Amino acid sequence: MEYYDNLERRNPQERETALFSALPNHIRFVKNNAPGWANLLSEIDPVAIISRETLATLPIIRKSELTARQTKNPPFGGLSSAEYGELSWVFCSPGPIFEPGKKGGDFWRMGRALHAAGFRKGDLVHNTFAYHLTPAGHMMEAGAHACGCTVIPAGIGNTEQQVEVISKVRPTKYVGTPSFLRILLEKARSMDLDVSSITHGAVGGEALPPSLRKYFQQRDIQVLQSYGTADIGLIAYESSAIDGMIVDEDIILEIVRPGTGTPVPEGEVGEIVVTSLNPEYPLIRFATGDLSTLLPGLSPCGRTNSRIKGWMGRADQTTKVKGMFIHPKQIAQVVERHVEISRARLVVDNQDHVDLMTLHCEVPQPSEDLKSEIAKSLQAICKIKGEVILEQLESLQNDGKVIDDVRTYA
DSSP states (O other), X not given: OOSSSGGGGSOHHHHHHHHHHHHHHHHHHHHHHOHHHHHHTTTOOGGGOOSHHHHTTSOOEEGGGHHHHHHHSTTTTTOOOOOGGGOSEEEEETTTEEEEEOSSSOTTOTHHHHHHTTOOTTOEEEEOSOOSSSSHHHHHHHHHHHTTOEEEEOOSSOHHHHHXXXXXXXXXXXXXXXXXXHHHHHHHHHHTOOXXXXXXXXXXXXXXXXXXXXXXXXXXOEEEEEEEETTTEEEEEOOTTOSSEEEOTTEEEEEEOTTSOOBOOTTSOEEEEEEEOOSSSOOSSEEEEEEEOEESSOOTTSOOSOEEOOOOOBSSSOEEETTEEXXXXXXXXXXXXXXXXXXXXXXXXXXXXXXXXXXXXXXXXXXXXXXXXXXXXXXXXXXXXOEEEEEOTTOSOOSSOSEEEOOOOO
């Protein structure tokens, strides 16, 4: 079956009607069951929110606000309607930001993206997203199970062992970042092990540049990407047409002018804002901080939902490295740990399709011991290794930029 279900080929107006018919009751539910939403939407009459125009009158809640809200009202800032006994997990993403998770069914709705990427009942899936604290591994596993697949919970790291498992167990599908798939393929070549059983990949967490997609095609691996967040789940996904990313059926997506809640005209780049109808974690007008634009027309694959161009950068200085968000606040925490640092700037680059981050620190007296200690703090706080370069005082640009993402893709 080419399509996950009949929802993917609905008349666009039928889809719009269904979503906005469900929205008033959803808003009423969250006001009655989640104290954070009761406060945010106290002046809102749910019955009046019946269109994109009326939805645009509601306040924006930004991903960057979640840490402060959750600190005041742990663990979810009053934005979840579920009690602990109704949930299966509480995850912790960098920030820290806490997210709920639930077994049974496709809680994050990733099955639709995996089906579009060629995942079918009976497939064996090698899942390399992290299972520790962050939800990515569980998100993709739930989607694979929804497609009828069996999963190898590989997680991250242990590259040689992962290659050995692939060569012996022969999974046909890969899930993870595109850069790690390339690392596995190169490691298999150096170990003289056969991993050619993998024919399809569902990737995310970082950019998939055309050159890397071509690299996989030359090795007979069809790789499609999806876009989602730990808070929302699936937002959009590629189909075999590889012509933009199709919006998921169970969300309402808006593109707004960064820093505002005002929708932009079609074709204009803006910030992705999502309304989720998930009753356990009902995020309404959730500003992701990611930039994109709506594409005109429908996908050649036959799916009729709106399409976005894909991830086009960040609306703020927060960035994503190897699938993990890095926030300016985290860099500030590194600086706070070391009184020697007067100013710091994290530069994020990409070399040979691998993300790299380097923390430049102004210090009065550079030393290898200090450099090593700062590197340990960077890894502990950001959960990713990075290089540290100690600079002379007043050598960094005084432009207020804490994170400088200089990555380019070709």
